[in-house]
Amino acid sequence: MAPRSLIRRLLGKKHPTHDDSPIPTFFQTKAEQHGYTLSAAQARAIAAMARETHHLLAGQPTRSLYLHGPVGRGKSWLLDGFFQALPIAEKQRVHFHDFFARLHRGMFAHRQHHDALAVTLDTLLDGCRVLCFDEFHVHDIGDAMLINRLFKALFQRRVLVLVTSNYPPQGLLPNPLYHERFKPVIDLIAARMDVLEVSSPKDFRSLPQAHAEQRFSSGRYVWPGTPAQRTALGLPATDCPAQALTVGNRQLRCRSQQARRIAFTFHDLCEQLTAVMDYLLLCQDFDEWIIDGLPHLADCPIAVQQRFINLVDVLYDQDKQLILIGAHPLEQALSGQAIDLARTASRLNQLQAVRPQHTPDPVS
Numbered sequence: 001m002a003p004r005s006l007i008r009r010l011l012g013k014k015h016p017t018h019d020d021s022p023i024p025t026f027f028q029t030k031a032e033q034h035g036y037t038l039s040a041a042q043a044r045a046i047a048a049m050a051r052e053t054h055h056l057l058a059g060q061p062t063r064s065l066y067l068h069g070p071v072g073r074g075k076s077w078l079l080d081g082f083f084q085a086l087p088i089a090e091k092q093r094v095h096f097h098d099f100f101a102r103l104h105r106g107m108f109a110h111r112q113h114h115d116a117l118a119v120t121l122d123t124l125l126d127g128c129r130v131l132c133f134d135e136f137h138v139h140d141i142g143d144a145m146l147i148n149r150l151f152k153a154l155f156q157r158r159v160l161v162l163v164t165s166n167y168p169p170q171g172l173l174p175n176p177l178y179h180e181r182f183k184p185v186i187d188l189i190a191a192r193m194d195v196l197e198v199s200s201p202k203d204f205r206s207l208p209q210a211h212a213e214q215r216f217s218s219g220r221y222v223w224p225g226t227p228a229q230r231t232a233l234g235l236p237a238t239d240c241p242a243q244a245l246t247v248g249n250r251q252l253r254c255r256s257q258q259a260r261r262i263a264f265t266f267h268d269l270c271e272q273l274t275a276v277m278d279y280l281l282l283c284q285d286f287d288e289w290i291i292d293g294l295p296h297l298a299d300c301p302i303a304v305q306q307r308f309i310n311l312v313d314v315l316y317d318q319d320k321q322l323i324l325i326g327a328h329p330l331e332q333a334l335s336g337q338a339i340d341l342a343r344t345a346s347r348l349n350q351l352q353a354v355r356p357q358h359t360p361d362p363v364s
Helices: 003-011 016-020 022-034 040-057 075-085 096-109 116-125 141-156 179-192 227-233 266-270 276-283 302-317 341-348
Strands: 064-068 091-095 130-134 160-165 193-197 220-222 243-247 250-254 256-258 261-265 288-294 321-326 352-354
Touching (some): 040 064, 064 075, 075 160, 091 096, 116 141, 266 288, 266 302
Parallel strands (some): 220 321
16 A cells, blocks of 8 residues: 555544645655655554644644654654654754753752752743654663653643654663663553554665765774774874863863864773763764774673763764774674664664775765
8 A cells, every 4th residue: 555545544534634734745755755665654653643733733632652663663754754844833853862961951950949840841841832752762760760750741731742762661761670660651651642663674774865964874984993094084093192172061082173073082982981961062063073992892881882872872863974993893893782782783884884905085
């Protein structure tokens, strides 16, 4: 069945105005432009978005949506398309890391207030009616408790929330020591959100046309980082000394910086006590990132693996160009125990591989 016909059938005859919704029309046009065939799961998600858009524009109660599925199945593409096509101005598209960094910072600033969360949300949301929340995941019990309060506050404010995640709700915070304490959030999601699985036999990120306009996918993975490769690409030498780098109120270190290009070692960013907020602040000043010395992640502590996952998440979401240098093929380097490494691998596999005996074109 053609995607257009499938979406119409899923919308049903009870709501004929849905067929004129800007949401299905946007996705049908976008899919045709890129040569995509929408999967049945994507069509169901689009139909749900069209339904809730109709309710929102008609001033009727809405039901939030939770889209989950394996990496690369089009969840973020659906979220971004919904955000673009939604014909209102009071909307925000946020990423898990960025939003929670700002949430924590705001609550700390208003810590003397009896409801610091409410005051912070007044500032962060500022009349927002639709919140698109990409890459939702929970591994920390502190964030888990805050998420419970956050979701309750969003639903009380009648904000339509669209969430994407690699995990079904029951798969969030999988640590058995804490999972039971997170169950109230899982129950809240089930009560207030439609949970839809977005699945497909293919990883859409592997398609050559998937990220033609993105800066991140123009980056490179260079191994083993020989002197000839470094010369051809204009990369720093392995013995480049560390330089002091001020990031916010913290002191980090890098290997070189010039205009909007900066170079680090893996040790500089992931084996030191860096945080998501450091990466977000650096993204304000630098568009081209070099990270040298990617090891076998399986040999690194889980905390180091998680910092690397967070770093790639931020660079991908902020659409920064990345040149990553490792001593081993990427597939070998990315073997590890951290549960989000599949998402990281899917993203890094978009980088152009520069292998031994391969002389790349110099970077301008």
